[in-house]
Amino acid sequence: AVQPVGEIAKAVREWVDDFGERGKQGMSGGVLLHVDAASALGKIRVDVGALDADLVTLSGHAVRAPRGIGALFVRGGRVQDTLHSFVHGAGSSGQGGSVCPALAVAFGAGCALAMEQGEDEERRQAGLVRSLVVQLEAKTAHAVTVIGPDLPAAPADGRPWPRLPNMVCVSFRGLSGQELQTKLQDRVAFSTLNADALAGAGLESGLVEGAVQLSVGRESTEEDVTAAADAIAEVANELWSAA
16 A cells, blocks of 8 residues: 555645646646555554545455445545435435445444454554564575565554554565465465566566565464464475475
8 A cells, every 4th residue: 555645645635735726727626535445444543534535445344344345434525515426216315225234233343343452453463474474584495575664573652554564565586476376275375466566666576476465364373373384485495496
């Protein structure tokens, strides 16, 4: 995700204000800022006030609610007046369709649980991710490269995380992330990364092909992390030996 969202929002608003004052193309304050926070919900604190966004998308599955429920935060005033329904029907909101009560309750319960666990769970998951990386570095025959900001030993109180605490992207130089995923599909679940996006972001070419995304969750334990590190290191070392 592109960060920091709050500062980006401020820059967008300053640009819009300046744009309006110059009167170019007759636009004044016509730009809305939308933040897709689906992956952030339940992982880090999502404060729509601090984001200063006009629209924020949230997804229930991120907080363990069933798939098919989500929410769109809409800032009031001009933003709300700008939006128009594409599907019309009965309902006090003037929008077509009905929200499933069971899914809505599950979404609310998931959000409440995420807020209750808060920073303690963030710290626990961040510790697991750090442990996973440390173990991979110790168990693999070649260096494992962390992509993005360095992993913090612990979050600084009152400061935003430099990355999602439950997730890390690493690269196994000289290997194929897709081949790693195929050989480990029955033992460890993880994602490969878009090579074009990584190259476009300026990642060294030697690291692009071997890049993968690893993550933990609320049910993950230190034993799970050790088992995953053992399995990944075993297959990576085999592939390096065969190269």
